[in-house]
Amino acid sequence: MEESAPNYLLIIGGVLFVLLNVAAGLIWVERRMLALWQDRYGPNRAGPFGLFIVLADSLKLFFKEDWIPPFADKIVFVLAPTIVLISVLLSFVVIPFAPGIIVADLNIGVLFFLAMSSMGAYSIILGGWASNNKYSLLGAMRGAAQMISYEVFMGLALMGVVLLSGSFSLVDIVESQRGLWFFIPQIIGFVIFFIAGVAETHRLPFDIPEAESELIAGFHSEYSGMKFGMFFIGEYLGITLISCMVVTLYFGGWLGPDFLPPIVWFILKVGAFLMIFILLRASLPRPRYDQLMEYGWKILLPLTLVNLMVTAAIVLMNE
Amino acid sequence: MELTFYVASAIAIIATIMVITNYNMIHALLYLVVSFLAVAVVFFTLGAPFMAALEVIIYAGAIVVLIIFVIMMLNLTNEDVQQERTWLRPKTWIGPALLSLVLLGELAYLVIAEDMPTINNQPVDARQVGLALYGPYLLGVQLCGMLLMAGIVGAYHLGRQKKKVVHRFLERSEI
Numbered sequence: 001m002e003e004s005a006p007n008y009l010l011i012i013g014g015v016l017f018v019l020l021n022v023a024a025g026l027i028w029v030e031r032r033m034l035a036l037w038q039d040r041y042g043p044n045r046a047g048p049f050g051l052f053i054v055l056a057d058s059l060k061l062f063f064k065e066d067w068i069p070p071f072a073d074k075i076v077f078v079l080a081p082t083i084v085l086i087s088v089l090l091s092f093v094v095i096p097f098a099p100g101i102i103v104a105d106l107n108i109g110v111l112f113f114l115a116m117s118s119m120g121a122y123s124i125i126l127g128g129w130a131s132n133n134k135y136s137l138l139g140a141m142r143g144a145a146q147m148i149s150y151e152v153f154m155g156l157a158l159m160g161v162v163l164l165s166g167s168f169s170l171v172d173i174v175e176s177q178r179g180l181w182f183f184i185p186q187i188i189g190f191v192i193f194f195i196a197g198v199a200e201t202h203r204l205p206f207d208i209p210e211a212e213s214e215l216i217a218g219f220h221s222e223y224s225g226m227k228f229g230m231f232f233i234g235e236y237l238g239i240t241l242i243s244c245m246v247v248t249l250y251f252g253g254w255l256g257p258d259f260l261p262p263i264v265w266f267i268l269k270v271g272a273f274l275m276i277f278i279l280l281r282a283s284l285p286r287p288r289y290d291q292l293m294e295y296g297w298k299i300l301l302p303l304t305l306v307n308l309m310v311t312a313a314i315v316l317m318n319e
Numbered sequence: 320m321e322l323t324f325y326v327a328s329a330i331a332i333i334a335t336i337m338v339i340t341n342y343n344m345i346h347a348l349l350y351l352v353v354s355f356l357a358v359a360v361v362f363f364t365l366g367a368p369f370m371a372a373l374e375v376i377i378y379a380g381a382i383v384v385l386i387i388f389v390i391m392m393l394n395l396t397n398e399d400v401q402q403e404r405t406w407l408r409p410k411t412w413i414g415p416a417l418l419s420l421v422l423l424g425e426l427a428y429l430v431i432a433e434d435m436p437t438i439n440n441q442p443v444d445a446r447q448v449g450l451a452l453y454g455p456y457l458l459g460v461q462l463c464g465m466l467l468m469a470g471i472v473g474a475y476h477l478g479r480q481k482k483k484v485v486h487r488f489l490e491r492s493e494i
Binding site for chain 1: 444
């Protein structure tokens with residue numbers, strides 16, 4: 001920690017403030033963009049461009065009755081939504097937003113991100129189990145299987161980048177992309193990481209754990225009020241996290257031509273990926289559960305392994 | 320650094336005791352996760368950040384999730400908690416407790432007789448772990464690989480079933 005303590009606290013506070021606002025704002029952005037792509041208006045009545053809908057939504061979530069079903073396992077039921085927020089927010093610790101704007105530059109940054117994303121699986125499993133409801137349990141089981149399998153490819157796809165840059169630290173990874181962004185040599189790794197990222201955040205088309213048309217709302221059927229809000233915000237934070245990771249690992253992080261400051265480049269790139277997430281939701285149907293697993297284990301896993309081996313061979317040859 | 324080590328180890332021990340004494344399986348497994356996280360912090364303070372991350376990813380993040388996955392499917396009720404209670408009578412504690420006491424005695428002897436090993440803050444990074452695994456411990460890695468392969472083949476054999484046609488509409492495409 002070279003910076004002074006107040007500066008350091010400012011970064012933590014700033015990151016937290018921006019993230020929570022981005023997560024809330026994304027709800028509005030998503031509804032507007034979905035509407036645009038589906039040829040309708042979306043929220044446009046309250047305030048300028050319907051922006052006050054965010055305020056109304058969060059007020060509603062805060063003041064709704066926070067009901068714990070009598071048949072639920074109380075402790076675990078309360079614990080589950082907190083885990084998702086904690087694990088996602090902790091992952092942001094290692095993300096370099098711009099030179100110097102990072103909470104902690106761990107030398108195991110990539111692994112820390114993977115560890116935290118694997119802890120996020122608990123919120124789904126425990127939430128679904130504690131609800132004591134068969135739809136929730138089904139959703140939780142699907143979620144658990146999905147997250148465990150896609151974590152494997154996610155981790156292995158990341159290793160290609162680690163091999164090329166020779167470091168687990170995200171700052172080093174960004175710095176080593178000065179010549180060439182990694183999405184060109186690691187195009188397969190990038191595609192697999194992005195698909196796995198969509199599955200990790202269980203967004204459409206991979207929102208099988210919640211699948212509202214078959215499982216009501218899956219693992220969070222029984223949740224209401226701010227507990228539901230935490231799952232909701234956790235999901236949007238998860239999207240932001242995966243976008244940040246994709247940008248950092250494959251698209252040169254804050255790097256870009258000099259006419260804009262680094263932080264602006266970072267935000268622009270992240271925004272582009274957030275839009276892709278929303279576009280995916282607007283355009284793709286949900287696959288069946290067994291199709292999802294088959295696709296993962298039979299196509300993505302061999303591809304990832306081949307990608308990893310080829311990358312390792314090329315790195316070895318160039319040494 | 321030393322204080323964090325002691326706090327983390329204390330949490331690990333308490334959480335592990337809670338794992339054994341808890342009658343509700345899921346709660347016990349949650350304590351197990353806490354115990355793994357505490358052990359990860361212990362690794363970190365001992366200067367092995369790579370091991371700490373792997374501990375969280377593999378043990379807390381994957382293995383316990385799989386165990387919970389299985390237990391969720393068992394549909395445990397209050398009766399099972401009662402049954403667990405009858406199994407864990409004080410009588411059953413005597414044997415394990417005696418054996419653990421012997422171990423505790425040995426540990427205490429070692430701590431008193433030898434110099435306390437000090438916490439060295441020389442981080443062991445991923446490179447060193449890799450060199451150790453593919454150097455002196457290569458045989459161990461290969462044996463682990465064979466064991467895992469055997470597990471995968473066994474699981475495949477147990478899980479294989481004849482192809483079922485889920486719906487008459489799909490019958491033609493299944494050939």
